[in-house]
Amino acid sequence: MKADSTGPIPYGRQSIDDADIAAVVRALKSDWLTTGPLVAEFEREVSRISGAKFGVAVSSGTAGLHSAMFALGISAGDEVIVPSLTFAATANAVLYQGGLPIFADVTSESLLIDPADVEKRVTKKTKAIVAVDYAGNPCDYDSLRIIAEKHGLALVSDACHSLGGSYKGRLVGTLADLSVFSFHPVKHITTAEGGMIVTNNETYSGRMKLFRNHGITSDHRERAEKGTCHYEMTALGFNYRLTDIQCALGLSQLGKLGQWVTRRNEIAALYNKSFASLPFIKTLRTQTESINAHHLYVIQLNLEMLSFTRDQALLSLRDSGIHANVHYPPTHLHPYYKERVGTRHGMLPVTERICDRIISLPMFPGMSDQDVGRVIEAVSNL
């Protein structure tokens, strides 16, 4: 789907230019298609712009979350507190390691994990908290850090929505012990599929580098450089490597991150201004001291004032060429979780109240003001 002035407008879309294409072609013509020098360069650049010491590139954001759980040593019997209003991968990563995700509710103003509810769910088995910067808005990390320190827990940021954002002047990437980014095409920068974990902890970084390469202590290039064929496997890892071709694309994209976050904020400001006068819409609140990276622009419908449902609203927007979306069906209400983890309706009042009211409107840097105008008009006419 291409977003032009008359065609359908998707909720998110990548921007690829000739420089991106040239960078990928250069990588294809180089000696290293994978485990080559561009991987380390991409890791250095992403960790630099996110304020962290170490970066570990992996094949997806999901692989990043799994690697983070491995780094923390999450295993059977451990509990990890996560929000339910997120992509299923956040909680799935805990299950991959044999841990138990414990769902916490969100606040109705920001839809970010509610620190007070997190604290209520801490038990002797809790090992970590995973905060999701929903829509691009950094969570209340000061409050979460206090809870984590009080109970001796690790703090992980699922920052798949918030690359380029900040909280109280601190960059996303410095707010938790481990921060996970995704480079899926709808995210801020893309490598087609890809992800990265950033951290200041060298031990975690080393464990994740092992984990993404089968648990083997050296990679192909290191062995080639040392002229040895010897290697050892010391942990049960996976093949979660990101290729040099993808890192070439990521490096080229990264140079545009700043201008793209600025554009996302301009679009959000246009939406905010127009929707302030629509009583049937509630917009999300960003803390005044944060920079919201605006991966998504989410509205909540005030259903009490309306004679139609959220799903009917989605269909009517679609008739106007606006392909809005829903982020997310709550994780704890997925059949797998209900059947295998024992979650149920009634556990998370705020999440369950808002999940039938939320709509993600189109939000991507390639949107023109005219596109934004079309979305505003369609929403106003609901």
Ligand SMILES: *Cc1c(COP(=O)(O)O)cnc(C)c1O
């Ligand atoms: C996109 C996303 C993921 C997973 O990332 P992939 O790169 O698609 O595996 C995890 N958590 C959140 C909140 C996401 O938005």
